[in-house]
Amino acid sequence: MRRRLYIISAALWLLLAPTACEEYLDVNKNVDAPAYVDGYLYLAGIQQAYQGLYYDVRATAPLAQMMGTSATYFNVYAQNFYPTGRDEGGELWRLTYFLQGMNLENLIKQSEAAGEWTLAGIGYAIKAFSWDQLTKMHGDLPMTDAYVPGLLSHDYDYQSEIYPQVRAWAYKAVEYLEKEDLTNYGTKISANDYIYGGDKAKWIKFAYGVIVRNLASLSNKTNFNTAYAQELIDAAAKSFATSADDATLRIAGGGTTAPYSEFNNFWGTFRPNLSYSYFQHEYAVQVFTGTVPKYDQATGNKTPVAGNTYYPYELAAKQIICDTAIITQAGHYDPRVAVKLATADDPTYSGIDNAFAVKKRKYLGGSFTGTSGPIGTAPSFYGRNASSSYAGTTHDGTGRWLYRDNAPYILMTCAELKFCLAEAYWKIGDKTAAFEAFKAGVKEDIAFTAKYITPGTKGSATGGDKITTALFTTLANQYAAGPFVDGLPTGDFSLSHIMMQKWVALYPWGAQEAWVDMRKYHYDISYSGEYPSQASGAWTINILNQKWDTDPTKVYKGLYLAPAQVQNRKSTYNLLNQGSPCFRIRPRYNSEYMWNKPSLEILTPISGLADNYQCSIPWFAYPGDLPTTN
Template sequence: MKKLKYIIFAFTLVLASCSDDYFDVNSSETAPTTTSLAPQLRIKGAIENTTGTAQYRGTREVLGIMQYGSQNVANYYSETWSSFMTTGSYFLWQNSYVYALPNTADLIVLGETYDAPNYSAVGKILRAYIFGMTTDQYGAIVMGDTYDGISSMNITPGFVSQEEAYTAIFTLLDEAIAELGQESSIGLNEEEGDVLYGGDQDKWIRFAYSIKARYLNHLSKKSSGDLAYDADAIIAACQSGINSNELNAQQNFGGGTPENDNQPFSANGYGSSRMDYFSDFFVNLLKNPLNLSSEIEDPRLPIIVPEAINGGYKGVIIGNGLNDESGDDFSLGNGGFYTSATSPTYMITYSEVKFIEAEARFRKNDLVGAYAAFKEGVLADLQKLNVPQDQITSYMDLIDTEISADNIALSHIMIQKYIANMLNPETWVDMRRMDYSDTIYHGLKRPVNVNLSIFPNDDDWIQAMMYEYNEEDRNYVNMPNNDPLIRLTTPLWWNTEE
């Protein structure tokens, strides 16, 4: 029954951009639906499904790994890496392939049909973004055999390796950048559907370069072949990428009555239950982000984290729950800068681009350049959060006092990037690339009550996600090994040293 339900569900494709609900889909069978709407009527749905379904679900189940938010109960499965997480009930896979990717495929085909290469370009950028999130959580994924807007649905698709996926992602981005330089018959914001950049193609180009820099930077452990780490290529992509907070790629919310008009992790959002409280690790990090002997709180702390009802800022230990303590003693997860009704979902920001550049310059031993990019990244994030100018000045002066080109460390860059990328699944990529190091992320510990049957040793951390049982039921012949003892503990291709 589960198998039949999933197959029927999988044939229900694509959202119309005029829909008020992410999950209100067009009727269809196995055939493509690209001729039902012009591209200007499809772009909004493509963008909103990238953030509202794919990215949201890509964040939701790994919150307990990234350690931003905590549950109010102990032994919650996504925090202790057990139960549903080990049996394949994790839905980024479904949200990517059923909701988000079909919209991007149709946008590409419609762009070609209507002589509107700018729409094809947007489809390719969003497609690269979704494929990137998906492969970074699973490894091998479906690419060429998934819905393409032309062929009928293939319910037993083949998988490609992560290395092949990355090659395809870079190809999509390069093609998109080229197409955005061509003339188009229809403006991207013809029907006010471009809710990301209001039809500004130059901003889309910068977005594409920023995503390219992100994925090039993931290759920090690769030293051979066409996908070897290349610091200069990363820096070049950053310099062509987002160059101010005004260009941050973000999905905005109105905070209205419909649930999907609210930030998913806000009190009225559909993911509110996953952010009961902020985590102990995150709150403590904000209390001493520079790891000084005398703690100096980050000015972003009271902006991001609500004060507890009984006063002060206190997070819940991951996997521990409230443990008979009063919830009034802890900082609620809903209501801060990132978790209020009108808080945006950020795809990639100027601050992340600068931290990517800082890491690349650090790795090529350009420490002066690394420090300059690092400072610009911190400043951009402070300004994004509207920190008062006097506090910005004091914090930047403190950084100049404590850090310089002579002593900048990878930890400085990664901690500030961790703070700036709140609720972005990209953080999990970074934590794995950094081997979950408590030298990089001071104070980082495994969750309390972690699943010892799969992770028995103190240095065992979760490395990938299980493929969903739906995929295993109908496509087990093509799917990689889904034994939790292997899937959850085996590093992905980009996380394997060469």
């Protein structure tokens, strides 16, 4: 199905308007905007636009309970409510339609015309990746006619049409990249490709990775086994083999010496975008530390435990990721917590090479909107209970791990794809293959995590990671051989192990994909019928009916949304949501809601102009076809 856009979107207007004024503009030719640009010159700018993914993590990470935020600009997500008139969560829309937009279209078309198959293939791989991310976040999109010159109206395409087109672009990328290319590029591609430096083999793996990602989001559809599973398995075999294949966008960094602020990572200390306005959510701490609590199903409350000053509640009998209560036994502690999460313990880094000291550290998480959590105060991502400081006697230096000025942007990892493969095998009933892919996924995420450790200076409170790479490797090897990975009894192995380890691997750079997974499993809401709704008993205006952790069908153990039936969650969503959680983010206001209201109005099953459009379940999360009415 397609719907007509009656007014051109703002982004497309900006892209197409110069063609309408070409004759006029010739009066004063702009040498900085020539009529033709060589294709390779587009490449660097197109890729650097991917910092926009990190902009939108500030929206998706709170939705996936990876982050909390006190920032007024983004804390609407605590209520799963996205009002019109605002542009938060709209950077990916801007990235795809405008920042890449016609630049990427020109790169592809010019390269095809010139027989520059390598460059055209890279272009198609990038296009597939961006559109896959865009539709998962926003749902239905203007696609088919998006860049047709001269149109004053554009069609809206539904996800059932966008999804196969994404894969078609990815397969086209593979076709071109495998084609003989006689072009002498010299350094034109290698000097402008900030992801793979022109390595065709890795770009082919990247394209297959996009296909895996695309199909993995369909894993809970009723026809997954017959329509999608084998294609995913085949693509995974041709995609990333190890963490060395990970897709990352390198940046220069430089802090105060960088010629432009944007040369530094969006999450680094020089650009205080995280500062102390974003912090780790309590759910993240529970998962990473093996402290998911047990809830009394009669009251929804946790059970206090006397004498435990760190975690004063009874824990669930079965923890999925680790059990940090048993720090004296090798393999029970997951050292990724010491890298991915922050702790205010050991401010002078004196114990960064001491295993016992590292294991004893405390990790605290905040609520949806404040650093004060149920057991303490969450630190900043840099490890202090204060806003990020770049200088002084006590400061955060250039940051740590992925929150560092010169850390690359992470686009896609081998670990993530291994978990997609494990899930596909699980769905078709091949538990043995699923278990092998699961173990590979954990080990590849360990390799990924270690790659970006930059230890602080022992005895100095001046930033960096609070563990050495050598100690991390030792503890990681013990963990991989222990009872939560290699030693996990096959009879205990479950879908929860796959999806929660994938969630850990995506933390927090891949919040977008983590949110995809949570939505396709409908946030573990309990309901009758095909999909959750108020009529199916999924929610009332005030409360969500979520599965208890003891339910074997619950995927994300410990996950309860804001208005759930358990302690520290019993709040309500914005009344306009009618009790439903958010299933998509509205299109960018400065594009669609200023220019395209008539086309949004006729979208189904919930109109794009409805107060609860953000609650419209996207096609990928329906078990079958998209219903015509809510």
